[in-house]
Amino acid sequence: MPAPIRLRELIRTIRTARTQAEEREMIQKECAAIRSSFREEDNTYRCRNVAKLLYMHMLGYPAHFGQLECLKLIASQKFTDKRIGYLGAMLLLDERQDVHLLMTNCIKNDLNHSTQYVQGLALCTLGCMGSSEMCRDLAGEVEKLLKTSNSYLRKKAALCAVHVIRKVPELMEMFLPATKNLLNEKNHGVLHTSVVLLTEMCERSPDMLAHFRKVRQLSSSQLVPQLVRILKNLIMSGYSPEHDVSGISDPFLQVRILRLLRILGRNDDDSSEAMNDILAQVATNTETSKNVGNAILYETVLTIMDIKSESGLRVLAINILGRFLLNNDKNIRYVALTSLLKTVQTDHNAVQRHRSTIVDCLKDLDVSIKRRAMELSFALVNGNNVRGMMKELLYFLDSCEPEFKADCASGIFLAAEKYAPSKRWHIDTIMRVLTTAGSYVRDDAVPNLIQLITNSVEMHAYTVQRLYKAILGDYSQQPLVQVASWCIGEYGDLLVSGQCEEEEPIQVTEDEVLDILESILISNMSASVTRGYALTAIMKLSTRFTCTVNRIKKVVSIYGSSIDVELQQRAVEYNALFKKYDHMRPALLERMPVMEKVTTNGPAEIVQTNGETETAVLETKPPPSGLQPANQANDLLDLLGGSDITPVIPTAPTNKPAAAGGELLDLLGDLNLTGSPVPAPAPQIAQPPFLLDGLTTQPLFNDIAAGIPSITAYNKNGLKIDFTFERSNTNPSVTVITIQASNSTDLDMTDFVFQAAVPKTFQLQLLSPSSSVIPAFNSGTITQVIKVLNPQKQQLRMRIKLTYNHKGSAMQDLAEVNNFPPQSWQ
Amino acid sequence: IHFILLFSRQGKLRLQKWYTTLPDKEKKKIIREIVQIILSRNQRTSSFVDWKDLKLVYKRYASLYFCCAIEDQDNELLTLEVVHRYVELLDRYFGNVCELDIIFNFEKAYFILDEFIIGGEVQETSKKTAVKAIEDSDMLQETVEEYMNKPAF
Numbered sequence: 001m002p003a004p005i006r007l008r009e010l011i012r013t014i015r016t017a018r019t020q021a022e023e024r025e026m027i028q029k030e031c032a033a034i035r036s037s038f039r040e041e042d043n044t045y046r047c048r049n050v051a052k053l054l055y056m057h058m059l060g061y062p063a064h065f066g067q068l069e070c071l072k073l074i075a076s077q078k079f080t081d082k083r084i085g086y087l088g089a090m091l092l093l094d095e096r097q098d099v100h101l102l103m104t105n106c107i108k109n110d111l112n113h114s115t116q117y118v119q120g121l122a123l124c125t126l127g128c129m130g131s132s133e134m135c136r137d138l139a140g141e142v143e144k145l146l147k148t149s150n151s152y153l154r155k156k157a158a159l160c161a162v163h164v165i166r167k168v169p170e171l172m173e174m175f176l177p178a179t180k181n182l183l184n185e186k187n188h189g190v191l192h193t194s195v196v197l198l199t200e201m202c203e204r205s206p207d208m209l210a211h212f213r214k215v216r217q218l219s220s221s222q223l224v225p226q227l228v229r230i231l232k233n234l235i236m237s238g239y240s241p242e243h244d245v246s247g248i249s250d251p252f253l254q255v256r257i258l259r260l261l262r263i264l265g266r267n268d269d270d271s272s273e274a275m276n277d278i279l280a281q282v283a284t285n286t287e288t289s290k291n292v293g294n295a296i297l298y299e300t301v302l303t304i305m306d307i308k309s310e311s312g313l314r315v316l317a318i319n320i321l322g323r324f325l326l327n328n329d330k331n332i333r334y335v336a337l338t339s340l341l342k343t344v345q346t347d348h349n350a351v352q353r354h355r356s357t358i359v360d361c362l363k364d365l366d367v368s369i370k371r372r373a374m375e376l377s378f379a380l381v382n383g384n385n386v387r388g389m390m391k392e393l394l395y396f397l398d399s400c401e402p403e404f405k406a407d408c409a410s411g412i413f414l415a416a417e418k419y420a421p422s423k424r425w426h427i428d429t430i431m432r433v434l435t436t437a438g439s440y441v442r443d444d445a446v447p448n449l450i451q452l453i454t455n456s457v458e459m460h461a462y463t464v465q466r467l468y469k470a471i472l473g474d475y476s477q478q479p480l481v482q483v484a485s486w487c488i489g490e491y492g493d494l495l496v497s498g499q500c501e502e503e504e505p506i507q508v509t510e511d512e513v514l515d516i517l518e519s520i521l522i523s524n525m526s527a528s529v530t531r532g533y534a535l536t537a538i539m540k541l542s543t544r545f546t547c548t549v550n551r552i553k554k555v556v557s558i559y560g561s562s563i564d565v566e567l568q569q570r571a572v573e574y575n576a577l578f579k580k581y582d583h584m585r586p587a588l589l590e591r592m593p594v595m596e597k598v599t600t601n602g603p604a605e606i607v608q609t610n611g612e613t614e615t616a617v618l619e620t621k622p623p624p625s626g627l628q629p630a631n632q633a634n635d636l637l638d639l640l641g642g643s644d645i646t647p648v649i650p651t652a653p654t655n656k657p658a659a660a661g662g663e664l665l666d667l668l669g670d671l672n673l674t675g676s677p678v679p680a681p682a683p684q685i686a687q688p689p690f691l692l693d694g695l696t697t698q699p700l701f702n703d704i705a706a707g708i709p710s711i712t713a714y715n716k717n718g719l720k721i722d723f724t725f726e727r728s729n730t731n732p733s734v735t736v737i738t739i740q741a742s743n744s745t746d747l748d749m750t751d752f753v754f755q756a757a758v759p760k761t762f763q764l765q766l767l768s769p770s771s772s773v774i775p776a777f778n779s780g781t782i783t784q785v786i787k788v789l790n791p792q793k794q795q796l797r798m799r800i801k802l803t804y805n806h807k808g809s810a811m812q813d814l815a816e817v818n819n820f821p822p823q824s825w826q
Numbered sequence: 827i828h829f830i831l832l833f834s835r836q837g838k839l840r841l842q843k844w845y846t847t848l849p850d851k852e853k854k855k856i857i858r859e860i861v862q863i864i865l866s867r868n869q870r871t872s873s874f875v876d877w878k879d880l881k882l883v884y885k886r887y888a889s890l891y892f893c894c895a896i897e898d899q900d901n902e903l904l905t906l907e908v909v910h911r912y913v914e915l916l917d918r919y920f921g922n923v924c925e926l927d928i929i930f931n932f933e934k935a936y937f938i939l940d941e942f943i944i945g946g947e948v949q950e951t952s953k954k955t956a957v958k959a960i961e962d963s964d965m966l967q968e969t970v971e972e973y974m975n976k977p978a979f
Contacts, residue, residue, distance in 0.1 A: 055932065155949050192949070251904070
């Protein structure tokens, strides 16, 4: 048989193929030749054939029949064979293959080979793709080579050890003795790989970390000073052509050392102190004209921000990031934004200084930069800059890619909620968002907005007018239409009476309003939920409008036979309201009361909540109890709540609004002169309520229905802690307590830690607090969530311990909380 | 580094080095996806792309794209330097390297990469040392005559 064609020849031939089919034909022909050659156990040309096979593999063709051949090549004595064999192994023989383990013996032998390049090949292969079993078998050999004086092998052994540790973390201990004098090397390759090895060990095991922080290295000082010294030499030493990159000496090693220092200094004061100087030196002396220098600065900044550095150093770091932001190079700006995002929580004021640059980045063309700039902008919004920032962010919302719009809209709502300078501005902003990005607004934003609007009592007329105008032209954006329908339903009377103070009142007749609501009902663009809103709104207008009640009756009865089950049910129930319970209609359809709401977070929380659903942040706390059963308006809420919890009519005392469904029944029972509870309405209540439907899915209203009063658990020395409660619907033994800590003194309280203990029959889970600083003058609060499991329904008691720093001294206090309301644990 | 890919402007793969284990089909899918992402980015964007839980760092040299996938805590700017260093090594070895060199001598491109990076980490920071190691290894490769006469096993 003629000699198989040479590799380069094959490559050339394949490249002349003009179509995919032609290429495939050539490849198949060659594969067949290679296969028969393999079958003949041809030693001479095996290497060439495998090389060709690897080329074809790269083009995407199957090459598994070459696996065993690679093994044979590795076992060969010829260096050329071994080289190709190991390459083939790395490409074809990963640990998922059955024959992977057969390599172990060959590698073991080659690790002890007389030629260092063969040893190198073996180490490289093991270090790139060795399986856990292989690593276990060969760890000993690697460890031996780690101690050799041959730097070529030592550096490879170090990285091989890294791979072994990644695959089999238990073997880490084994390499510990060998690390003792790794850093005494002069060879940069060994130094670099040793630092990588040490980093890997410290990252994986806190014990190792503690060990390396303390222990003295053999014949040299501790690790941190040693690293500092090496780094210093690198910076101060003169030009070294071998390791120089654009005037900087061995940047790879510098960055790795900085990274290891970061891990060593994290949460450790002593280590951090030892490295303050060198970090300052690197930060100020590194050349920033080329990417290399910036890479080092970037790593330095990350390290400074992560360890316990002094504040001057931190300011220096943020300023470097600020300079990065002004750099023309996009990569640098990207990196700066990413780092600022990480630091904005802790060094808020410093980052604020760069706000305008960050806002400019919103206009960048690069998607990743825009995203980061957006997240950072939300983190920086505060009471002072909210107007300006909102303008920019709204503009951004207008022009950004669709994938951003939902997050941006949510972020704007959050920020507006917290920092709105006036109600009107707030409403205007919401309107703007709804009209620009209406279809991207998250579903849960709708109930939140509705609640917001309800609470801005003086703005009702203005709001409904603006919303009406907005949907007049275009009612395709569902969230906008939903909010608008609801508002029109509630405040339609204000709309037609032309009472608006804030702007020119428009002249709208009742019929025009009904026109629009009807067209929403009919339109194909309206979602089922939206139609529900519209129908309910029309119904509510029956008590607010005077001339068009008949029209409303007609509309409602038409939908009594709608195909949409939800609409049908509503229509039927509304019809019933017209026919049989007309005397109750005004009461039931009365205006919604103002809902009490307590904000849960301080100013710096937006980043964390970005992307989260708004309900998580805007949790409604239950209003203090005092709802009188005679207050019919509240029955609306109860109706809502009742259907949320269970349809069962509870037998709780009548002054507790928790028995929501029962309340209505009582109401109906009272008014119904027969005196016996009317069965017909009861199942209706059990269904999702026909009023305020879109809001039922929100946990907001669960709270209201539950109506557990909140308590002040602690109030001393200006520190006040309030507890507010929620009961879980799914698990009645769980009580969720949200604590709010506020500070009425004139100085902030820092490092605030809240701890709680409960009697043995309870279980406690403490979630992480919103922050550890309580600002002075009650300007902000810390919130923290506690979950208490109380399976035996015993009376809730709690002992709390508070520690914080105030006016320069550490304060600590213990207290017992006994005034838990019965509804929180019964 | 999780993996390194080299591909042409038409999307043809020239080199693939994986430092994590994945099934073949998965690798092909990833390559297709990443090639598409990177080829669709225009000149004025940054060299970094967020992809799944990794960061892609890429740079174009003439007609070849060099792409590395790094972890969240790795330094992106330094990875650009790593890519650049690899190109310099290739250049030093081949002398004014071009894409054709890498196509026809792909196994050498792998050897050079293996002298520079093991297990996803840089092993040698000196250009001179790395290239010397390759050249010495090349010397070890037998001449045709030696090869024929040497016993196999």
